[in-house]
Every structure is written in structure tokens, then in C-alpha cells.
Amino acid sequence: MDENFEEAAFSLKTNEIYPKVVETNYGYHIIKKTGEKYSDFYDVKESLIETLSNDKQSTLLEDALEKYDVKINM
Numbered sequence: 051m052d053e054n055f056e057e058a059a060f061s062l063k064t065n066e067i068y069p070k071v072v073e074t075n076y077g078y079h080i081i082k083k084t085g086e087k088y089s090d091f092y093d094v095k096e097s098l099i100e101t102l103s104n105d106k107q108s109t110l111l112e113d114a115l116e117k118y119d120v121k122i123n124m
Contacts, residue, residue, distance in 0.1 A: 055079060 052074035062068060062083035072079045114120070 052076065055081070059083065 054072050055074050058068045058070075058072045058079075058081050062081065064083055064085055066083055068081040072081055
């Protein structure tokens with residue numbers, strides 16, 4: 051999730067509208083919090099594992115690309 055969007059969204063109370071338009075890499079957003087939904091850990095466990103794994107892989111790849119002189123020939 052985009053840092054600007056996350057900061058704005060999680061600062062709101064229920065039925066509150068963020069006072070400014072939020073700019074992200076995906077465009078501009080008007081945010082209103084309509085409520086909260088909590089999920090059981092076991093319902094989101096697989097999705098969480100996948101997200102964390104993808105994040106770790108992306109970080110490792112970015113670090114390797116910076117550290118080594120990688121060239122891709124297509």
C-alpha cells in the first residue's frame with residue numbers, strides 16, 4: 051500500500067473524510083472511512099505469507115541489482 055494513502059487512511063475515525071486529496075503513484079484519492087473490519091488470523095494467514103514472501107524477494111532482488119553489475123540480454 052502506498053505510504054501516503056496508508057498514513058491518511060489509518061488516521062481517520064469512522065465516517066470521517068480525510069481533509070485533503072491524497073496523491074499516490076496510482077493517482078489522486080478522496081478517502082472516507084466507513085467502518086472497520088477485522089479478520090481472523092487463520093483466514094488471512096496464506097495471503098499474509100504470500101505478501102511477506104513477495105516483499106522479501108523484491109528486496110533481495112533490488113539489493114542484488116545494486117550490488118552486482120547485472121546485465122539482461124534479450
